Amino acid sequence: MKRVALKYCGGCNPAYERVEYVRWIQDEAGAGIEWVTLDDDGFEGVLLINGCERACAERERSSVSGRRVVSITHRTLLPREIIALLSGRENNYD
Amino acid sequence: MIKTKDDYIQSLKDLGHVVYYKGERVADVTKHPAFIPHINSAAKTYEMALNPEHEDLLTATSHITGKKVSRFTHIHQSVDDLIKKVQMLRLIAHETGSCFQRCVGFDGLNATYMTTYDIDQKHGTHYHQRCIEYLQYIQDQNLIVVGGMTDPKGDRSKAPSEQSDPDLFTRVVEKRGDGVIIRGAKAHQTGAVNSHEILAMPTQALRKGDEDYAITCAVPLNANGVVLIFGRQTNEERKFDSRIDAGNPDYGMVGGEALVVFDDVFVPWERVFMCGEIDFTGLLVERFATMHRQNYGGCKGGVSDVLIGACAVASEYQGTIKASHIRDKLAEMMHLSETIYSGSIACSAMGYKTPSGAFYPDPVLANCTKHNVSRHVYEIARLAHDVAGGIIATLPFESDLRSPEIGKYVEKYMAGVEGVSTENRIKILRLIETMTGGTALVESMHGAGSPQAQKVMYQRMGKLDMKIRMAKKLAGIQE
Numbered sequence: 352m353k354r355v356a357l358k359y360c361g362g363c364n365p366a367y368e369r370v371e372y373v374r375w376i377q378d379e380a381g382a383g384i385e386w387v388t389l390d391d392d393g394f395e396g397v398l399l400i401n402g403c404e405r406a407c408a409e410r411e412r413s414s415v416s417g418r419r420v421v422s423i424t425h426r427t428l429l430p431r432e433i434i435a436l437l438s439g440r441e442n443n444y445d
Numbered sequence: 446m447i448k449t450k451d452d453y454i455q456s457l458k459d460l461g462h463v464v465y466y467k468g469e470r471v472a473d474v475t476k477h478p479a480f481i482p483h484i485n486s487a488a489k490t491y492e493m494a495l496n497p498e499h500e501d502l503l504t505a506t507s508h509i510t511g512k513k514v515s516r517f518t519h520i521h522q523s524v525d526d527l528i529k530k531v532q533m534l535r536l537i538a539h540e541t542g543s544c545f546q547r548c549v550g551f552d553g554l555n556a557t558y559m560t561t562y563d564i565d566q567k568h569g570t571h572y573h574q575r576c577i578e579y580l581q582y583i584q585d586q587n588l589i590v591v592g593g594m595t596d597p598k599g600d601r602s603k604a605p606s607e608q609s610d611p612d613l614f615t616r617v618v619e620k621r622g623d624g625v626i627i628r629g630a631k632a633h634q635t636g637a638v639n640s641h642e643i644l645a646m647p648t649q650a651l652r653k654g655d656e657d658y659a660i661t662c663a664v665p666l667n668a669n670g671v672v673l674i675f676g677r678q679t680n681e682e683r684k685f686d687s688r689i690d691a692g693n694p695d696y697g698m699v700g701g702e703a704l705v706v707f708d709d710v711f712v713p714w715e716r717v718f719m720c721g722e723i724d725f726t727g728l729l730v731e732r733f734a735t736m737h738r739q740n741y742g743g744c745k746g747g748v749s750d751v752l753i754g755a756c757a758v759a760s761e762y763q764g765t766i767k768a769s770h771i772r773d774k775l776a777e778m779m780h781l782s783e784t785i786y787s788g789s790i791a792c793s794a795m796g797y798k799t800p801s802g803a804f805y806p807d808p809v810l811a812n813c814t815k816h817n818v819s820r821h822v823y824e825i826a827r828l829a830h831d832v833a834g835g836i837i838a839t840l841p842f843e844s845d846l847r848s849p850e851i852g853k854y855v856e857k858y859m860a861g862v863e864g865v866s867t868e869n870r871i872k873i874l875r876l877i878e879t880m881t882g883g884t885a886l887v888e889s890m891h892g893a894g895s896p897q898a899q900k901v902m903y904q905r906m907g908k909l910d911m912k913i914r915m916a917k918k919l920a921g922i923q924e
Contacts, residue, residue, distance in 0.1 A: 361502030364534030370498050407501065
C-alpha cells in the first residue's frame with residue numbers, strides 16, 4: 352500500500368467540486384492507497400487539490416521535496432490517471 | 446477551547462449573558478428561533494476550520510504561540526494573510542448566504558493590536574503587552590469577539606461631551622486602582638447575542654475635553670451590567686413560522702444585530718487598551734474601518750454568488766433561462782460581484798506592514814471597495830428582482846401550500862416549467878426575496894460605516910494634489 356498525503360487549497364471559489372472529485376479518486380484507489388495529511392510522516396506521494404489555476408496548494412510543494420507530487424487544478428483527469436501519476440508511472444500534465 | 450459546533454453552542458449556554466428579545470429575557474439563546482440561524486452561521490466558522498478542504502483559509506499560525514488558530518483570531522502577518530482573509534469570507538458566504546459575524550471582532554483585534562503598539566511608543570504606556578495577552582486568551586479559547594465601535598451618538602452635530610445625555614457615547618465614569626467603570630452603549634452589534642466578548646472602541650476621532658470617551662477595552666458579554674437587546678429584522682417572525690417562508694431558514698438574514706448596553710460595567714486594567722489617549726482615537730477608528738471595509742467585497746461577493754445562482758435556478762424553473770435579456774442580466778450581476786471582490790483583493794494585495802509588525806490593507810482601495818458595495822449590491826438586488834419577477838413579493842404562505850383545502854390551487858397556479866415542483870420554485874424565490882430586501886440591503890449600505898464615511902476617507906487620502914500636478918504638467922502649465 353502506498354501512503355499519499357492529501358492537501359487541499361482553501362477553496363475560496365473553486366471551479367469544480369473538489370471533495371466530490373477526491374472521493375472519486377479515493378474510491379478508485381481503494382485499499383491501494385493510504386490517505387494521510389502533510390502533518391503525518393512516512394508518505395511517499397502528495398496529492399495537491401487546487402480549485403483553480405491560482406493553485407494555492409502549490410505553496411506546499413517546497414515542503415515536500417523528494418516526494419512524488421501530483422498537483423490538480425481541473426477536473427479533467429480520470430481517477431485512474433491520477434493514481435497512475437501518484438504511482439510514478441506517468442508525468443503530471445494537468 | 447471551542448473546536449466544534451457543539452462546543453460553541455455549549456459555550457453560549459454556559460455564558461448566561463443577559464439577552465432581551467421583544468421585551469422578554471431569553472433564558473437560552475441556543476434554543477430561541479430568533480437566534481438559531483445566526484448561531485448556525487457563526488458555527489460555520491468552527492465547522493469549516495475542521496474541514497481539510499477549507500482549513501487552509503479558515504486557520505492560521507499564531508505569531509504569538511506558533512499554534513494553529515482560527516483565522517478570525519489571527520493578526521495579519523503578511524499580504525498573503527490579508528488576501529486569505531478576503532478569500533475566506535467569500536468561501537464562508539457560499540455556505541451561509543448570510544453574515545457569519547466574526548469579522549468585526551477580527552478587525553477590532555487587528556486594529557487594537559496595531560494601535561496599542563503606537564500608543565506605547567509615544568506615551569510609554571503598556572497597552573500592547575496587555576493586548577497580546579488578551580489576544581492569546583482569545584486564540585487559545587477560540588472565542589467570538591464583537592467589534593464594538595458604533596455608539597448611539599445622539600445629536601450628530603455635537604461632540605460626545607456636548608451631548609445633553611453624556612452616556613450617548615461610551616465613556617469612563619470612574620477610574621479605580623483595579624480598573625475602570627464604563628457606561629454607554631454600542632449599537633448595531635453584529636452577532637452580539639451569540640458571541641462571548643465585546644471589544645469596545647471609540648466611535649470617532651476625539652478632541653480635547655472628550656478624554657473620558659477615549660476608551661478601548663474588552664468585556665465578557667456576561668459581565669455584570671451588560672445588557673443585550675436584539676434588533677428586529679425585516680420579516681423577523683418568519684423565523685418562527687416555517688422553513689420555506691424564512692427564505693434562508695438555516696442561516697438567516699445578515700448577522701443578527703443587537704444594542705449592547707454597558708450599565709456601569711467594571712473592566713479590570715488588564716483588559717483596557719486605551720484610556721484617555723485622544724490623539725490615537727482617529728487612527729484606531731481609521732484602521733478598524735479600513736480593515737472592516739476590506740471585507741465587504743469578500744463576504745458580499747460570496748453572498749452575491751449565491752444570489753446569482755438562485756436567480757439562474759429561478760429562471761430555469763420559470764422557463765426564462767434561455768432569454769437573452771436574462772442571461773445578460775445574470776452576466777451583469779457577475780460583473781458587479783466580481784468588481785467588489787476585486788476591490789477587496791486589490792486593497793489586500795497593496796497592503797503593508799505597520800510599525801507593530803501587523804499588516805494593513807491599502808485604506809484608499811478598501812474604502813472605495815466598501816463604497817462600491819453600497820452601490821453594487823443594491824444593483825445586484827435590483828437585477829435579481831427583475832430576473833425573478835414580481836412573484837417574490839406576492840407568493841402565498843407556505844401554510845397555503847400545505848393547506849388541505851387550498852394547497853392544490855397553490856400547487857397548480859404557482860407551478861413553473863414541467864418537471865419542477867412548485868415547492869422548489871417557491872423555495873428558490875423565497876431565498877431571492879430574503880437576500881434582497883430590507884435588512885439584507887441596509888447592511889450593505891451602512892455596515893462598516895455609511896457611504897459618506899468612506900468618501901471622507903478616500904477624499905482625504907486620494908492624493909488630489911498629485912493629480913493636479915499631473916494635469917498641469919501635461920497641459921504645459923507653469924505657475
